[in-house]
Amino acid sequence: MRKTITTTALVLTAALLTGCGGNPDDPKPAAKPSSKPSDSAKGDGPVSHQVTLEVQGAGSALVYYNLDTNKGEQVTLPWKKTATITFTTEAEKKVGTVVSVVPGSVQAADGTLKAAPCVITVDGKKVADNKSANDKDPASTMCKYALK
Template sequence: MRKIISGTALVLTAALLTGCGSGDGPSTADKAANASVKPKPDSGSAEVKHEVTLEVLGHGNSQVYYNLSTNKFEKVKLPWRKTETITLTTEAEKRIGTTVTVVPGSVYNADGTLRAAACVITVDGKKVADNKGGKSNKMCRYDLK
């Protein structure tokens, strides 16, 4: 029963986090991070490829919801890492981008309370998003262009 409640709580938290925000668009930090990663040309083709790594840090087991090339929800052992090459092929994908996200599950603090695990998104070797070591209540999100 506890696992069902924990899983339900994580899914609800993910849903709330994806719906939360000021509605003012990306922050200045997000805009700066998006501007700092340049597309890698693929030897003459019209495709643009990026190596994207999602990480959730901490110890023990947790649950992770992420959107990379597909949406997925997994129970994982921390620290956890997932790397994929994302290929942008259409002009719309190159201009508007595609969003990659990771919603970390909860981990225990030293005092036994729960907090969000730390998450990081790296694109082409450069860190572009994090949740300040789990201190922020936001998921890790990046618009890949």
Template sequence: MRKIISGTALVLTAALLTGCGSDDGPPKADKSANASMKPKPGSGNSEVKHEVTLEVLGHGTSQVYYNLNTNKMEKVQLPWKKTSTVTLTTDAEKRIGTTVSVVPGSVYNADGTMRAAACVITVDGKKVADNEGGKSNKMCEYNLK
């Protein structure tokens, strides 16, 4: 039980730290960094949109931590699904990507022990990440480009 709690705490901390940040963009004082983020003439300034679906499977209620446009934590009824359109607008987002993730809470096994709930990430209808039906203690995450 301690391993599950410690592992879950570690995964949740990593997920929350990964998603922490500001939507204010790069620091205003660094002109050279801002210059490299501007679109090049003729490179096009089109947006790239992806439909992203996060799922946590199982029965009962559980805490779910996710990063999909924003970081959120919710107590949910399982199975749970969240779909959103993620729009990549800058050249940096298109080139480097942005991380979408879900950290499932724990659910009970038939024998009364606890394990991580199963999670799945689907992008534009294609499964891109899962935690092997809850067999892996890793969260589900994907770098969206």
């Protein structure tokens, strides 16, 4: 049993050294050129989007947002934050990122607290808000958008 284990260990060690280029003095084979053109050869450069988060209303509120950073801050309403989001790799372009804003509460006309209205704009076009179907009250507490 001991001989079998020792022999197996020696064979595995020899195989690993041979397969991993056990001799550092041997020249390495030249890398084969990729048959797939690189991103720069295709002319695909970075993709940028100007993203604006807005929270409407009056007074002050605590706002949490995910834009160029994740942050929460006490702000005076109306509030606006704009950033340019740039995707440089194919993976970033394919997967994208989520931008979001969670507005704080503001006092409604009836005295109750409700989520402040929020809007997300990408490249000048409104892509998300938290208005309900009747366009009077915020339907939820956050606005989010999957940016690609």
